[in-house]
Amino acid sequence: MKKNKRLWMRTIILAILLSAVIYTLYGNLVGKDSKQVVQVNDKAPDFILPKLNGEELKLSEFRGKAVLLNFWGSWCAPCKKEMPVIQDAYDQYKDQNVEVITINVNESELTVKNFFEKNNLSLPVVMDKDSEVYDAYGIYVLPTSFFLHPDGTVNRVYKGEITRENMSKWMNEILPEQ
Structure with a gap:
């Protein structure tokens, strides 16, 4: 029983870490490609x-x-x-x-x-x-x-x-x- 509980905890921790890595990669790679680019005829963003x-x-x-x-x-x-x-x-x-x-x-x-x-x-x-x-x-x-x-x-x-x-x-x- 104790062995199964440890295995279950390791699986959960591994799943959380894997999710964090995937989220970070998506945000840095895919997210940058969808970055809004100001183009001709657009209103210039205020700042x-x-x-x-x-x-x-x-x-x-x-x-x-x-x-x-x-x-x-x-x-x-x-x-x-x-x-x-x-x-x-x-x-x-x-x-x-x-x-x-x-x-x-x-x-x-x-x-x-x-x-x-x-x-x-x-x-x-x-x-x-x-x-x-x-x-x-x-x-x-x-x-x-x-x-x-x-x-x-x-x-x-x-x-x-x-x-x-x-x-x-x-x-x-x-x-x-x-």
Whole structure:
């Protein structure tokens, strides 16, 4: 009787462990494939993220303006190369009802401040320290940029380094009508 009880307990424990392993594998493998990806014509998911100065930025507060969202990391070579292009776009379009928001993914404030100082950047940056917004937008690579119409819908999603000529063309596609 005692032997049967031990065998029964081991079977239950093994079944529980096996269920946990299957659940974890499903969540990490199959669940990632079904991850929602923000696409052209979708409404951009709203978010609130902290700026470097501690204030919060809420995307929906920019409805009525065209918006460029750029997800980046200081360790990412293409991100580094496109930052001067994004800075120039910010300088050129900031007085034309356009907002440029750079979203740093998973880095410390000190790293981002040092990167901005070293590269003479003054464009807006927010911190996605836990990659929550990165995940909400279904991003897999950096840099990734979203060009948003003034109504908050996505006009274009671009993965990779943006050239000056593409930046100009794509920013003009989302400019609000005057």
